[in-house]
Amino acid sequence: MAQNVPLVLRLIASSVTAATRAGKIIRDIMSRGELGIVEKGKNDLQTEADRSAERCLMASLSQQYPNLTIIGEEGGSHCEVPSDWIVTDCDHNVLSQQCPLEYIDISNNDVVVWIDPLDGTAEYTQGLLDHVTVLVGISVKGKAVGGVIHQPYYNYQSVSSELMGRTLWGLVGLGIGGFQREDPPSDRLILTTTRSHSNTMVNTTLDAFKPDEVLRVGGAGHKVLLLMEGKAHAYIFPSKGCKKWDTCAPEAVLTAIGGKLTDIHGNAYEYHKGVEHPNLRGVLATARGVDHSSFVKKIPREVCDALS
Ligand SMILES: Nc1ncnc2c1ncn2[C@@H]1O[C@H](COP(=O)(O)O)[C@@H](OP(=O)(O)O)[C@H]1O
Numbered sequence: 001m002a003q004n005v006p007l008v009l010r011l012i013a014s015s016v017t018a019a020t021r022a023g024k025i026i027r028d029i030m031s032r033g034e035l036g037i038v039e040k041g042k043n044d045l046q047t048e049a050d051r052s053a054e055r056c057l058m059a060s061l062s063q064q065y066p067n068l069t070i071i072g073e074e075g076g077s078h079c080e081v082p083s084d085w086i087v088t089d090c091d092h093n094v095l096s097q098q099c100p101l102e103y104i105d106i107s108n109n110d111v112v113v114w115i116d117p118l119d120g121t122a123e124y125t126q127g128l129l130d131h132v133t134v135l136v137g138i139s140v141k142g143k144a145v146g147g148v149i150h151q152p153y154y155n156y157q158s159v160s161s162e163l164m165g166r167t168l169w170g171l172v173g174l175g176i177g178g179f180q181r182e183d184p185p186s187d188r189l190i191l192t193t194t195r196s197h198s199n200t201m202v203n204t205t206l207d208a209f210k211p212d213e214v215l216r217v218g219g220a221g222h223k224v225l226l227l228m229e230g231k232a233h234a235y236i237f238p239s240k241g242c243k244k245w246d247t248c249a250p251e252a253v254l255t256a257i258g259g260k261l262t263d264i265h266g267n268a269y270e271y272h273k274g275v276e277h278p279n280l281r282g283v284l285a286t287a288r289g290v291d292h293s294s295f296v297k298k299i300p301r302e303v304c305d306a307l308s
């Protein structure tokens, strides 16, 4: 039955189960306590959880979709993985959705899958566990259109390990699942930004908005969740450092819900397979109902010039 479902919907349905399995691996590694931290660069860590979660996602998706381009943050080799890390079942709720007409005839060559196996690594190593997400983004003809965001430690302070975690998905033109959206308050301005990769340009920009509150938290996925939960109006990161795997899934899910994610000039990023990986012109994302262009206009001129 699944073979009759259009590729994009099948991919989202497979990514929901694979991301959820990867989240269990992330929790198991933290419980064992051996994080195997490697420094990839300045202020840029990788743990055994990043590596293992990526191998789980890569093996699960490439077994089902052998002809697809799949790009993962950790660039892991295709070595053997434990058989119980390969999940090939699909989420039935996603499969039963009506695929928007524009994606019915999409072929393998039109699609690139962007995987961030563990977004918020710095916070994971510091025990800020609900900042962590697993991101699977699906681009079609260079646009971020589908996404899965799994938050393995959602509710971890109030429920037992079998009950914690949540997985949401979105497809532009269809909508979202696994999540109840909320609007941010109308009487105050709340911004969210990086916690572990801040610099003068980030702080100068935030000051220009005169916000009532700034939530400095980890992860691109987590920050976009805050926008969709009505906890912040905008995610502002006027700096290089985020990559395509950080923004593809969050952009797709946020767009599917009526929000927007662009560079700081208000222009969309491309996600085709030849694109450069860094988001060199920063990130600006706004919640549904928030005027994105008014945020673009308030970014200081010198910051725009530095990221042009
Ligand atoms: N200066 C920088 N160097 C390396 N990675 C950066 C970075 N700035 C942002 N990132 C990456 O962008 C993501 C979101 O950053 P932040 O949590 O600071 O908002 C993180 O993804 P990962 O945790 O998947 O590596 C982080 O590593």
Ligand SMILES: [Mg+2]
Pocket: 044, 045, 046, 073, 121
């Ligand atoms: Mg990383």
Ligand SMILES: [Mg+2]
Pocket: 116, 118, 119, 120, 219, 220, 245, 246
């Ligand atoms: Mg990331």
Ligand SMILES: [Mg+2]
Pocket: 050, 073, 116, 117, 118, 119, 120, 121
């Ligand atoms: Mg990561």
